[in-house]
Amino acid sequence: MMLTAATTDLFAFDAPALKELAATQPGPFFAYDLGAARERYRRLRALLPARVRLAYAVKSNPGLPLVETFAGEGAWFDCASAGEVSAVLAAGGTGTSMVFAGPAKSERDLQAALFAGARVQVDGIEDVARLHALHTGERPLPVSVRVNPAQGVSEAASIIGGGGPSAFGVDEEALEDFVRQAARHDRVQITGLQVFAASNELDAGRLLANHRTTLGIGRRLQELLGRELDLLDLGGGLGVRYEVDRPSLDVRALGAGLGRVLEENPWFTGELLLEPGRWLSAPTGVYCAHVVRTKVSRGERFVMLEGGINHLLRPLLTGQSFPTLALRPGVGVLGRETALTTLAGPLCTSLDRVGTGDLPVDLQPGDLVVFGQAGAYASTQAMTHFLSHPAPEQVWVDAG
Ligand SMILES: Cc1ncc(COP(=O)(O)O)c(C=O)c1O
Structure with a gap:
């Protein structure tokens, strides 16, 4: 998804702000705009x-x-x-x-x-x-x-x-x-x-x-x-x-x-x-996780992220994906050519799926997938302790 006037209620931050946030966060993180x-x-x-x-x-x-x-x-x-x-x-x-x-x-x-x-x-x-x-x-x-x-x-x-x-x-x-x-x-x-x-x-x-x-x-x-x-x-x-x-x-x-x-x-x-x-609260937050690897398995395209249902469980509970966009740190929001993609996490279970959606075909390791509307029923509704990965950072921004 590209960031346009029609998506401002989905993603709490615009592209420059997301780039700036991504530059300060080496791992998966939630960011909220107070x-x-x-x-x-x-x-x-x-x-x-x-x-x-x-x-x-x-x-x-x-x-x-x-x-x-x-x-x-x-x-x-x-x-x-x-x-x-x-x-x-x-x-x-x-x-x-x-x-x-x-x-x-x-x-x-x-x-x-x-x-x-x-x-x-x-x-x-x-x-x-x-x-x-x-x-x-x-x-x-x-x-x-x-x-x-x-x-x-x-x-x-x-x-x-x-x-x-x-x-x-x-x-x-x-x-x-x-x-x-x-x-x-x-x-x-x-x-x-x-x-x-x-x-x-x-x-x-x-x-x-x-x-x-x-x-x-x-x-x-x-x-x-x-x-x-x-x-x-x-x-x-x-x-x-x-x-x-x-x-x-x-x-x-x-x-x-x-x-x-x-x-x-x-x-x-x-x-x-x-x-x-x-x-x-939902529109005030985003969740961001880096791409670790991509693969195609029997015709299905997977993008594996550093964070999964240990950070974002709602898609698995409700069958509803969060809106997503892809960002290359230092470059910006990635292009328009997309393909249906399953987003999977790092956990050793095939349940670890955090969404399905159209994502840029040129996604590569190190890129960031940004999940919008993640200010509600996200961070504290997840299985944080499963597999003992670190909890995601919580970044609070108050421009006002
Ligand atoms: C008692 C009660 N009030 C309010 C809410 C908030 O609901 P929502 O986030 O859908 O507005 C909930 C959610 O489960 C609830 O259980």
């Missing part, structure tokens, strides 16, 4: 109704400089482990601007969330019972319940999807029973709802359909509880494109649509939360 992160946060913030709060989903990229950047913008945070709680606190975020989720929260996780003052999202009656036992405050602990909706749309239902069986949340059909059981635990009070039924969704209309469903569930929950909800959490799922020929998510339409959803639901007077991870 200025781009700030700009994306501000753009999304400006397009959403003022009542909607943004909680950055830390799991998409828990890098401290990035979390600090979002904390500096006044973001809330979505955490899912004691480690993520610590990262947010270390980055200057506060526990009272934090939601805490997870389908199997350990004792340590719950303690960390409670100690920080985060809003815990319970995934079932067991969570309620455990919090009832742990909470020592005088007033009941306000918590949100995660509901697994009966209907939901998602591009990648294999990751997070609505409509089917799920490890997450209380099934919508079981909500009445859950509310009845939760009422027996008087040290805990259900005052909020979280629904998250989409992943990497590029269609604003489909996201809004999910949000309408959530408001509908919220209304029913409020009736079942007999008290007003103070927080409705619409989850994440705002998508980014991994292919240049796909349209980007129309965040302006999403913002305007959310405004309409709020107008349609005057009964809800609490706070509305969106928890985007990928949309905020």
